[in-house]
Amino acid sequence: MRSTIKDVAKLANxxxxxxxxxxxKKKYVSPDLAEKxxxxxxxxxxxxxxxxxxxxxxxxxNIGLMVPDITNPFFGEIVKYAEKVAHKxxxxxxxxxxxxxxxxxxxxxxxxxxxxMDGIINVAPRMKQRQLNQKLNIPMIIVDRPHFQTxxxxxxxYADNYISSASVAxxxxxxGYRKFICFAGPIEDVPNAYKRLSGFLDKIKECGFSEEDCxxxxxxxxxxxxxxxxxxxxxxxxxxxxKAAFISSDITAWGAIEAVKAHHLRIPEDIAIAGYxxxxxxxxxxxxxxxxxxxxxxxxxxATQLLIDAINxxxxxxxxxxxxxxxxxxxxxx
Amino acid sequence: MRSTIKDVAKLANxxxxxxxxxxxKKKYVSPDLAEKxxxxxxxxxxxxxxxxxxxxxxxxxNIGLMVPDITNPFFGEIVKYAEKVAHKxxxxxxxxxxxxxxxxxxxxxxxxxxxxMDGIINVAPRMKQRQLNQKLNIPMIIVDRPHFQTxxxxxxxYADNYISSASVAxxxxxxGYRKFICFAGPIEDVPNAYKRLSGFLDKIKECGFSEEDCxxxxxxxxxxxxxxxxxxxxxxxxxxxxKAAFISSDITAWGAIEAVKAHHLRIPEDIAIAGYxxxxxxxxxxxxxxxxxxxxxxxxxxATQLLIDAINxxxxxxxxxxxxxxxxxxxxxx
DNA sequence: CTGAAAGCGCTAACAT
DNA sequence: ATGTTAGCGCTTTCAG
Numbered sequence: 001m002r003s004t005i006k007d008v009a010k011l012a013n014x015x016x017x018x019x020x021x022x023x024x025k026k027k028y029v030s031p032d033l034a035e036k037x038x039x040x041x042x043x044x045x046x047x048x049x050x051x052x053x054x055x056x057x058x059x060x061x062n063i064g065l066m067v068p069d070i071t072n073p074f075f076g077e078i079v080k081y082a083e084k085v086a087h088k089x090x091x092x093x094x095x096x097x098x099x100x101x102x103x104x105x106x107x108x109x110x111x112x113x114x115x116x117m118d119g120i121i122n123v124a125p126r127m128k129q130r131q132l133n134q135k136l137n138i139p140m141i142i143v144d145r146p147h148f149q150t151x152x153x154x155x156x157x158y159a160d161n162y163i164s165s166a167s168v169a170x171x172x173x174x175x176g177y178r179k180f181i182c183f184a185g186p187i188e189d190v191p192n193a194y195k196r197l198s199g200f201l202d203k204i205k206e207c208g209f210s211e212e213d214c215x216x217x218x219x220x221x222x223x224x225x226x227x228x229x230x231x232x233x234x235x236x237x238x239x240x241x242x243k244a245a246f247i248s249s250d251i252t253a254w255g256a257i258e259a260v261k262a263h264h265l266r267i268p269e270d271i272a273i274a275g276y277x278x279x280x281x282x283x284x285x286x287x288x289x290x291x292x293x294x295x296x297x298x299x300x301x302x303a304t305q306l307l308i309d310a311i312n313x314x315x316x317x318x319x320x321x322x323x324x325x326x327x328x329x330x331x332x333x334x
Numbered sequence: 335m336r337s338t339i340k341d342v343a344k345l346a347n348x349x350x351x352x353x354x355x356x357x358x359k360k361k362y363v364s365p366d367l368a369e370k371x372x373x374x375x376x377x378x379x380x381x382x383x384x385x386x387x388x389x390x391x392x393x394x395x396n397i398g399l400m401v402p403d404i405t406n407p408f409f410g411e412i413v414k415y416a417e418k419v420a421h422k423x424x425x426x427x428x429x430x431x432x433x434x435x436x437x438x439x440x441x442x443x444x445x446x447x448x449x450x451m452d453g454i455i456n457v458a459p460r461m462k463q464r465q466l467n468q469k470l471n472i473p474m475i476i477v478d479r480p481h482f483q484t485x486x487x488x489x490x491x492y493a494d495n496y497i498s499s500a501s502v503a504x505x506x507x508x509x510g511y512r513k514f515i516c517f518a519g520p521i522e523d524v525p526n527a528y529k530r531l532s533g534f535l536d537k538i539k540e541c542g543f544s545e546e547d548c549x550x551x552x553x554x555x556x557x558x559x560x561x562x563x564x565x566x567x568x569x570x571x572x573x574x575x576x577k578a579a580f581i582s583s584d585i586t587a588w589g590a591i592e593a594v595k596a597h598h599l600r601i602p603e604d605i606a607i608a609g610y611x612x613x614x615x616x617x618x619x620x621x622x623x624x625x626x627x628x629x630x631x632x633x634x635x636x637a638t639q640l641l642i643d644a645i646n647x648x649x650x651x652x653x654x655x656x657x658x659x660x661x662x663x664x665x666x667x668x
Numbered sequence: 669c670t671g672a673a674a675g676c677g678c679t680a681a682c683a684t
Numbered sequence: 685a686t687g688t689t690a691g692c693g694c695t696t697t698c699a700g
Contacts, residue, residue, distance in 0.1 A: 002471050004677055015687045020679055027680095030685070045469060051388050051450040052677035055692050060385065070417075071410050071614075080405055083431055092445065095429040097417055111426065116385040135379060137336050223614075258618050280405075280557075284592050286620060338693055349671040354695055364669070386693030389676050 003044040012040040023048055054116055062092045063307065064112030066105065067123045070097045072221065072251050073279040074296060078123055078143065081300030089308045091118070100220070102126040102189065113138070119307045126189040139310040139317050141303045144294070146191050147321035155310070156321035157303040161192045161276075164292040164326050165199030168246050168274050171290075171328060173207045177244035177272060180204060180214040183229060183256065185221050185248050193221075196248040196276060219252060226255025234263045239270045244334065250275040250282045250291055257285060257333070272334040288331030298324040337378040346374040357382055388450055396426045397641065398446035400439065401457045404431045406555065406585050407613040408630060412457060412477065415634030423642045425452070434554070436460040436523065447472070453641045460523040473644040473651055475637045478628070480525050481655035489644070490655035491637040495526045495610075498626040498660050499533030502580050502608050505624075505662060507541045511578035511606060514538060514548040517563060517590065519555050519582050527555075530582040530610060553586060560589025568597045573604045578668065584609040584616045584625055591619060591667070606668040622665030632658040 005023075009016045014037060021027040022034045029037075040046075054060040063086055067075040079095060086093045094117070098105045105127050112120050113136070120140040125132065129148055139153045147156035172180060182200055185193030197216065204214055217233065219225040226247060247253035253275030260267055267273055267287055275282060275291035282289040302322060310317060339357075343350045348371060355361040356368045363371075374380075388394040397420055401409040413429060420427045428451070432439045439461050446454050447470070454474040459466065463482055473487045481490035506514060516534055519527030531550065538548055551567060553559040560581060571577075581587035587609030594601055601607055601621055609616060609625035616623040636656060644651060 005679095006677080016678080017680080017688075018686055021686085024679075028685070033686085047444060047447045049389075049450065049677050050448045051385055051394065052692090053679075054385050055383075055389055055676090055694090056678050056680085058692070071407070071414055073405070073407075076405050076410060080431070083404075092428070092449070093430075094426070096427075097414065110381060113381045114384045115426070116383065223618075254618070261620075281615075284588070286595075339695095340693080350694080351672080351696080352670060355670085358695075360695090362669070367670085383693050386676090387695075389678090389692090390694050390696085392676070 002049075003046045004049070005046075007044055008037065008040045008046050011044060012037045060116040060118055061090060062094055062115070062117050063119050063121060063304070064096070064108070064115070064117040065093050065121045065123070066096045066098050066108050066112075066125070068098050068100045068126065069221070070095070072249075073281065074250065074277045074294065075123060077280065077296035078300040078303075081297050082121060082304040085301055085304040086308070091308060098125075100126065100186075102128070102131075106131060109134075109136075118311045121303050121307060124190065124192065126186075139307055141307045141317075143299055143303045144192060146195060147319065150319040152319075153316050154319060155306055155317040156319070157299055157306065157324065158192075158321070159294055159299070159324050159326040161195035162199035164294075164328070165196040165246070165248070165276070166203035167328050168276075168292060169200045169203035169207070171330075172244040172246070172272070172274070172334070173204075173209075175244070175272075175334060177242065178209075178213070179241045179243040180209070181233070181243050181245035181271075182214055182216045183226065183245065183247040183252060184216055184218050185252075187218070190221075193248065196246075200246050200248075221249040221252055223251050223255040226252030227259045228255075230256035230259035231262070234259065234265070237265075237271070239265065242270075242272075244268075244272040244274070246274050246276075248276045250277040250279045250289060253289055253291070254282075254285060257289070268332070268334050274334050278329055283331065285333070287333045290331045290334040291329050293326045293329055295324055295326055336383075337380045338383070339380075341378055342371065342374045342380050345378060346371045392450075394450040394452055395424060396428055396449070396451050397453050397455060397638070398430070398442070398449070398451040399427050399455045399457070400430045400432050400442050400446075400459070402432050402434045402460065403555070404429070406583075407615065408584065408611045408628065409457060411614065411630035412634040412637075415631050416455060416638040419635055419638040420642070425642060432459075434460065434520075436462070436465075440465060443468075443470075452645045455637050455641060458524065458526065460520075473641055475641045475651075477633055477637045478526060480529060481653065484653040486653075487650050488653060489640055489651040490653070491633055491640065491658065492526075492655070493628055493633070493658050493660040495529035496533035498628075498662070499530040499580070499582070499610070500537035501662050502610075502626060503534045503537035503541070505664070506578040506580070506606070506608070506668070507538070507543075509578070509606075509668060511576065512543075512547070513575045513577040514543070515567070515577050515579035515605075516548055516550045517560065517579065517581040517586060518550055518552050519586075521552070524555075527582065530580075534580050534582075555583040555586055557585050557589040560586030561593045562589075564590035564593035565596070568593065568599070571599075571605070573599065576604075576606075578602075578606040578608070580608050580610075582610045584611040584613045584623060587623055587625070588616075588619060591623070602666070602668050608668050612663055617665065619667070621667045624665045624668040625663050627660045627663055629658055629660055
């Protein structure tokens with residue numbers, strides 16, 4: 001059996017309170033006693049039971065982190081930075097994958113609540129706003145999704161996807177492209193997918209083009225989806241039109257690029273391609289992928305820091321939001 | 335305040351025991367009472383406190399999973415499959431990154447133990463065998479590392495890296511290469527890094543070549559490390575020698591490939607490259623990367639299933655091991 | 669079929 | 685400075 005604080009107390013001939021005191025360091029314990037107790041701990045191979053501790057103090061020092069797809073490097077990077085600050089602040093992160101499924105997201109929130117998480121980081125959720133707005137007695141940060149009005153214990157950290165996508169359109173036009181393609185994400189479920197589409201489209205029109213100048217395709221934010229969608233598109237593609245495609249996530253853009261290569265077309269000569277996210281590997285694609293920086297470091301770091309500060313200070317959020325900045329990264333694919 | 339089982343009991347006019355019974359479904363509760371109780375739960379927005387439950391039943395339904403580097407897709411894939419089976423079996427996974435640091439690994443084990451994990455999945459640990467062999471009162475699976483003799487509650491799931499690496503050497507020789515390069519990983523810390531090096535080297539010699547025919551470089555299993563190491567190597571590289579390089583992880587091989595391209599050399603004409611792991615993206619590199627399949631699906635699935643079976647059945651491991659098979663994947667880089 | 673009550677391991681107020 | 689003890693929320697005998 002696992003040894004408890006009682007066993008340690010007995011072996012060291014002290015009370016459990018004293019043992020607890022050397023553990024928590026909240027009260028003075030004479031050095032010799034402390035030493036004796038530490039020896040007893042060693043001898044018994046004692047590990048404090050954080051479950052019991054959590055129950056008592058009503059704090060778990062755990063943060064629930066959910067992402068839609070852990071195999072997408074964009075989310076992987078966010079996780080990495082979130083973990084870094086959590087670790088520094090002595091919090092543990094429980095990472096869960098929702099698999100792009102809003103049902104699963106809902107369930108995860110319940111799991112996190114039941115598990116006594118001190119806070120939640122919810123990255124790019126697909127849940128409906130109404131669901132997100134349920135009463136939570138712990139703070140939650142929503143990352144990479146536009147903010148909305150709320151009175152619940154929620155804060156937002158994101159970049160303005162509408163503006164950035166508009167800047168892609170602007171850039172296309174300035175480079176002389178006259179025909180456009182947009183691979184939109186799941187705009188019904190992912191608000192930022194919608195922002196990216198509308199930001200791009202609005203700017204195209206603002207520049208004097210019409211709806212007909214831009215074909216829109218819908219796909220998922222996965223490599224395979226980008227590959228398949230592009231493959232289909234190329235079946236009857238007219239090279240001479242020189243189109244510029246805005247593929248609204250890098251991992252999808254990569255898939256699309258591979259499809260273009262499989263068709264033996266040249267990028268950007270036959271078709272130009274821009275992505276969104278600027279994942280680490282985008283600079284190493286051939287040609288290098290023009291894209292929008294979606295700053296994972298700022299997103300992950302800021303979200304986690306904000307959350308932990310709220311937990312530690314017991315301050316409630318009320319819909320506050322921080323918008324991190326992002327910019328266009330020009331490479332050779334356009 | 336969060337509502338408890340007591341609040342529910344009071345509102346429904348029953349005892350806490352009855353509420354607990356509808357929660358756990360271990361005892362019959364009359365349908366009308368059960369319904370009344372469920373209504374009370376809803377009204378109070380009650381979520382069971384798994385921390386209290388865990389304390390009582392001495393089970394957390396949590397599995398601690400640690401990987402050296404979550405941004406390496408090889409580990410990401412393992413995580414994905416592990417999560418899939420855990421979820422199916424109603425276990426939660428707590429994922430932690432050790433950052434390739436054996437100190438952190440040790441600490442994580444303590445954290446997992448303290449956190450009342452029901453079991454541990456330890457992927458490619460760098461810890462010394464002696465440390466791994468500490469007394470654990472919960473089962474642990476060590477993944478992607480060769481087994482060793484142990485009497486502790488440990489099992490192993492891995493592929494035979496020595497044999498696979500030897501097959502790369504054999505393949506190089508059969509293809510007519512006569513000069514070789516090996517990028518070894520951190521062989522002091524990662525047993526499989528050593529296996530890969532020695533498997534490759536031994537076979538080279540077995541084929542009648544000498545130590546001088548193979549230059550060995552040491553690097554980390556990261557993209558950047560592969561890039562830098564290759565860049566250095568190419569400073570005085572003689573194209574005419576037609577060497578074949580075994581870069582012992584795909585992500586590192588990718589980095590190396592980029593360095594080769596930056597030098598405007600051709601793969602495989604000027605230098606052939608093979609990797610190890612067969613991460614998803616390796617087929618999409620240009621040229622496609624010849625590599626060894628390190629089957630993440632089998633590794634992740636089997637490890638998790640084995641662990642959960644052990645937890646549920648209360649059976650102890652005693653050093654049992656399962657070796658999954660792997661094979662050479664030939665593409666255009668060699 | 670339902671209720672009363674003990675106790676999981678720990679912390680913190682209170683007592684000494 | 686150290687000890688005693690109640691109680692966190694839950695499950696589980698044991699009674700009724």
